Amino acid sequence: MQAVVERHLEFMLIEWYFEDIKHYLNNHLSIEFWSHFRREDDDDDKNNTNFISAIDKLHQVFTLYANQLKYLCHALNKSAQLETWIENLQNNLIASLIVESTKAKRFKTILLRFFEREFVSFSKSYIGSIRNRDDDDVDVDDYQHDDDDNIMDMSLNESFTDINVKESSFMSLCNKLNQLNFIIVSEEIFTKILLSKILEHIETKCRDVFDRRLLSPILRWADRIIFKWLYMILSPWSHTTYEQWKMRIEFSIYEYYSDQRISELFNMIRMYPDSTPALHDLALCFQKISIQKPLVNSLKAVFNQRLLHPGANTNDIITTYISTIQAMKIIDPTCFVMDQVAQPIKNYLAKRDDTIRCIVSSFTDENSEMYQEFSRGIDQDEDPQTMFNAGDVCDIYLDDVDPNDGLLDLKAFEAWQPASIESQPNQKIQKYRDNISSLVSIYESTDVFVNEYRLMLSERLLSMTDYDIDREIKNVELLKLRFGESSMHNCEIMIKDMADSKRLNIQIAKEVKNKQQSGDGEEQMQFGSLILSKLFWPSFKEEQFTYPRKMQKQMELFAKEYEAIKAPRKLEWKQHLGFVELEIEIDGQLRPLTVSTLQAAIITMFEDKTRHTLEELATALEVKEDFLKKKMSFWIGQQVLREAERGVYEVVVSAPTADDQNNEMVVDMEEEEEQSASDRQKEEQLKVIDNFIFGMLTNFKALPIDRIHSMLSMFNAEIYTLTIAELKTYLQKLQNDERIELSGGEYRIKK
Known part of the structure; x- marks a missing residue:
């Protein structure tokens, strides 16, 4: 019975003691604490001093009560209860200060401003000490800020002793906050400060800067400032706790840095290869944290907004596509990300009518970078081993082929095929292993490239005047290595037609000249023709018209000689495909022009008669009047012909004067x-x-x-x-x- 009474008395004593503590805290200490913070002085730097004084007072009272509780525990033989009583004391102390929601909010604001001012003061002092230190291991550029002048003004007057004293004072205060258990309340606050400073620093250092590696300097800055300040706050806690916090903050650095870089990734792609350093930093983030999904989503969105629209030039889209491949291969060598971001670009390019032509043009344009890659291996003077190392496509032959074999490059190129879904396990890498593979993979078949090149080749060959086909021969050989020999058969025939035409034109020209010399001696125009193998050339749009007699005569002479040489073959004329080089005399001056055959036929009609109606011309040339009227605009634009009146054209006798031009402005009401x-x-x-x-x-x-x-x-x-x-x-x-x-x-x- 006595033991029960004793326990009851002990309980009453403890309850009374805590009630007394509560009364003092609520009615005296809290009032004294808040007296240090007048609302009108919230923005005053004096609040730092006031805050320190207020915490010192709280700590003194807490220490007094804690010591009394220790004595009471010892006297009552309740040592096991001490930790619970101390925790109860801490909770009562906090509750007395923030018993109202308004006071709780204001207390957090006071803590925020205190820690923020302390961080700024610490960082400025530390940066100043770094600058004044003769240390080769310190990179001063890591600590550049917009307020450099203020940093120098503040730091030059501070000795290292002053800085150490300030740091010791801050750590002492953090220790008191920890004993009061205020550090738990402060966690959210100083975390917010640190993360905001990190975000601000990354934005300041990295925005629009792609030609330097910046992640390492940022991590060094964090190690010397962010983590040092964090250590001062958490020093009363265990080392494990500090390491856990450090890992969280470090993760946030990678996260913020990658977010900032992803937001500018499109610009980095456009600036490749100058942006390679920034891409390598982002690659490091890619290895450290999971940024694959936000990277893919962001890049797809910006492509749709800034690239994949009708206003974008196809060549620009292709160039960006190639740069994207190179950039993504730096970030993710597995090409998994590239495969996701590339698909919208490939789908869009596949829908554009001029994509294939642009790609094939880049393959065959000697001034393009793509041509340099495309032509690797064709140069006979190039060392096969050097060529082998230059392209990843050749790597699979290293164990199978003698490096000294002169056919090494040929075999490698013949083995090249566009990547397909059924290919090897590393199909994504294979698909983007070089720029040509990447472009070819836009389409399911290589036939579209072969057909487009055939069309382009026909245009180039038909426009030639000198039969210089060396470049086209080289291009066809390159394409044979890439797309297979059989696919280029038609193109080879087309080029052969050019060589045969050159030889036949020389032979026929000699025969015609000999017959003219033995004939009437009439001066004839120079005439030549390309003889095309109909089955191997693309089909041509027909534009039928009749040549003037003078031109027809030359065609008949040429056809007669050809049939004599190539019997029983006959020529089928494609009148609109040719061109004519002629000279026009105006005011005694000769003007050389190169025009289409129809334009030449039109102007030839005015040799014997200087004035024709549109109807007369259309009848003579056997074309529709509307079509002919459009063709007449060329000669009117050249100021060779003019429309004297509606539907009547005549040769311009002399170049128009200013008065003539003014007179031409007067037209009848109907016109x-x-x-x-x-x-x-x-x-x-x-x-x-x-x-x-x-x-x-x-x-x-x-x-x-x-x-x-x-x-x-x-x-x-x-x-x-x-x-x-x-x-x-x-x-x-x-x-x-x-x-x-x-x-x-x-x-x-x-x-």
């Missing part, structure tokens, strides 16, 4: 009405393309007129029929309306 109707139609066309022009200028900020013209021609071919001169007039109108402006040769939307 003016017709012109007005044409203008109205053109105006309707301009309204349709107006939105497209402003869409392009919105996406690209500024564009030259030739770029605008090419885009409009490409994406609005059915509507857009203006010449560059007409487009310039329209853009001038938009300038006059103050809708756009011209600066540095580029048009932009006027702000």
Whole structure:
């Protein structure tokens, strides 16, 4: 019974003691604590001193009560209860200060401002000491800030002793906060400060800077400032606790850095290879933390916004696609990320009509980087071993082929195939192992490239005047190595036709010349023809018309000699495919021109008769009047012909003077009405393309007129029929309306 009474008395004593503590804390100590912080002084630096004084007072009271509790535990033989009583004391102390929600909020604000000022003071002092230190291991650039002058002003007057005293004082205060258990309340606050400073530092150091490795300097800065300050706060706790906190903060550094770099990744891709250092830093983040999903999502979104739209030039999209591959291979060598971000680009390019032509042009343009990669291995003077190391495609042969074998490069190239879904386990890497593989993988079959090259080759061959086919032979050989020998059979025949045509033209020209010398001696025009193997060339759009007699005579002579040499073969003329080099005499001056065969036929009609009606010309040439009228515009533009009256054309006797030009402005009412109707139609066309022009200028900020013209021609071919001169007039109108402006040769939307 006595023991029960004793326990009851002990319980009452402890309850009374804590009630007494509670009463003092709530009615005296809390009032004294808040008296240190007047609301009007919240922004005053004196609050730091006041805060320290207030914490010192709390710590004194806490220490007094804690010692009394220790004595009471000893007297009552309750040592096991001491930890619980101390924790109860801490909770009562905190509760007395923030018993109201408004006070709780203000208490957090006071803690935030204190820790923030302490961090700024510490970082400035530390940076100043670093700058004054003669230490080769310290990179001063790691500590550059916008407020460098303030840092120097503050730090030069502080000795290392002063800095050490300040640090010791801060650590002592943190120790008191830890004993009061305020550090638990402060966790969210100093974490917020550290993360905000890290984010600010990364943004300041890294924004638009891609040509330097910045992750390591940021980590060094964090190690010397962020983690040092964190250690001072957590020093009363265990080393394990500090290491856990450090890992959390370090993870946040990688996370913030990768977020900042991902937000600028499109610009880094556009600037590749100059942005390689920044890409290597992002690759390090890719290894440390999981950023694959945000990287893919961000890049897809920015591609859709800034690249995959009608206003973007196809060549620019292809260039960006190639740069994306190179950049992503740095970040993720497995090409898993590239495979995800590439698909939207590939799908978009596959839908564009001019993509294949742009790709094939890059393969065969000697000035392009793609051509240099494409032609590796064809140069006979190149060392096969060097060539082998230059391309990843050859790696699979290292164990199977003698390095000294002169056919090493040929075998490697013949083995090349576009990656497919059924290929090897490393199919993603294979698909993007080189730029050519990456471009070819846009399409399921290589036939589209072969067919497009065949069309381009036909255009180039038909426009030749000197039969110089060496470049085309080299290109075909390259393509044979890449796409297979059989795929280039038609192209080889086309090139052979050129060589045969050259030989036949020389032979036929001699025969015709000999017969002319033994005949009437009439001066004949020089005439040559390409003889094409019909089954191997692309089909041509037919434009039928009749040559003037003088030109027909030359064709008949050529055909007769050809049939004599190549009997029983006969020629089938493709009249519209040729071109004519001629000289026009105006005011006694000769002007050399190269024109189409139809344009030459038109002007030849004016040799014997200087004035023709449109109907006469159309009948003689056997073409429709509307079609012929469009072709007449060339000679009118050259000021060789003019429309004397409606439907009547005549040779310009002399170059027009200013008075003549003024006279031409006078037209009859009927012609003016017709012109007005044409203008109205053109105006309707301009309204349709107006939105497209402003869409392009919105996406690209500024564009030259030739770029605008090419885009409009490409994406609005059915509507857009203006010449560059007409487009310039329209853009001038938009300038006059103050809708756009011209600066540095580029048009932009006027702000």
